[in-house]
Amino acid sequence: MKFIYFRKTSMWASIMAITSVCTLAGCGNSTQTDEKNPVDMAGAMVDVTTLTKIADTTLAQNKVSVFVQDSLTSKNETIYIQVTDLNGDPTTDAHLDYDVVMDMGMVSHGGPYYPPVDLGNGLYKAEVVFIMANMNDMGKGWMLNAFLNKKDSLSFILPVSEAKYARTIPVGTKDDSRVFVSLLLPEEVKAGSQPIDFTLHKMDHNLFPALEGYTVEIEPFMPDMGHGSPNNKAATSKGDGHYSGMINFTMKGHWKIKVNLFKGGEKVSQEELEFPVEVR
Numbered sequence: 001m002k003f004i005y006f007r008k009t010s011m012w013a014s015i016m017a018i019t020s021v022c023t024l025a026g027c028g029n030s031t032q033t034d035e036k037n038p039v040d041m042a043g044a045m046v047d048v049t050t051l052t053k054i055a056d057t058t059l060a061q062n063k064v065s066v067f068v069q070d071s072l073t074s075k076n077e078t079i080y081i082q083v084t085d086l087n088g089d090p091t092t093d094a095h096l097d098y099d100v101v102m103d104m105g106m107v108s109h110g111g112p113y114y115p116p117v118d119l120g121n122g123l124y125k126a127e128v129v130f131i132m133a134n135m136n137d138m139g140k141g142w143m144l145n146a147f148l149n150k151k152d153s154l155s156f157i158l159p160v161s162e163a164k165y166a167r168t169i170p171v172g173t174k175d176d177s178r179v180f181v182s183l184l185l186p187e188e189v190k191a192g193s194q195p196i197d198f199t200l201h202k203m204d205h206n207l208f209p210a211l212e213g214y215t216v217e218i219e220p221f222m223p224d225m226g227h228g229s230p231n232n233k234a235a236t237s238k239g240d241g242h243y244s245g246m247i248n249f250t251m252k253g254h255w256k257i258k259v260n261l262f263k264g265g266e267k268v269s270q271e272e273l274e275f276p277v278e279v280r
């Protein structure tokens with residue numbers, strides 16, 4: 001475990017919040033499954049049939065299901081929340097909101113997350129940065145609290161394991177203290193020049209605001225061969241804490257991406273970060 005945030009003063013408030021959500025929703029109602037759930041989502045931007053359902057719950061009039069790409073790890077992840085009627089038909093007039101909290105037993109804390117994006121057909125996209133993995137015997141771990149039509153509160157336990165290759169790393173900075181730098185590349189990429197995206201968030205008590213105004217300098221290198229690559233472009237702000245640049249992997253093999261944060265031409269991160277990536 002690299003980092004835990006102790007919020008002693010608000011610890012009980014957080015635990016009470018979780019307890020009350022569970023009481024309202026009946027947490028025992030939730031099922032945790034790994035099965036694929038084929039749903040006809042023709043017309044939607046995302047094909048739910050290709051996703052993995054990790055949880056669902058049934059209410060008086062609705063069914064709410066939580067989908068992910070494969071599984072959740074400690075990084076910037078996209079979660080899909082689907083609202084249907086009891087027959088499984090999409091609910092088009094639902095209002096959905098959510099937040100995330102990590103219950104670590106004695107303490108709990110939040111993490112960076114973005115407002116839900118309504119994809120239509122009762123499907124919502126939620127972008128969340130899991131700043132750490134669930135830990136054995138320490139509370140319920142990460143939970144997604146969904147609020148449906150401003151009246152039903154649902155609480156889903158999220159299985160978040162350690163990312164094989166670090167993708168969200170905290171670093172000290174000059175102005176924003178600890179900043180969470182999330183690389184959005186998968187573990188494996190293809191050789192060649194390609195876009196590289198990051199998100200930056202800081203911690204402000206229990207809020208994790210997105211950060212603007214940085215430049216994310218990148219330097220790919222092959223540790224085994226002692227060389228880098230030309231024609232890389234630093235990632236610059238696209239808004240909402242998202243940054244985009246270009247990275248050039250000139251051959252297959254094991255690479256590392258060195259990352260430093262700059263602001264106004266000055267290096268402001270206190271240490272260089274290294275993100276490993278396999279180029280196939």
Ligand SMILES: [Cu+2]
Pocket residue numbers: 004102104109132
């Ligand atoms: Cu935690």
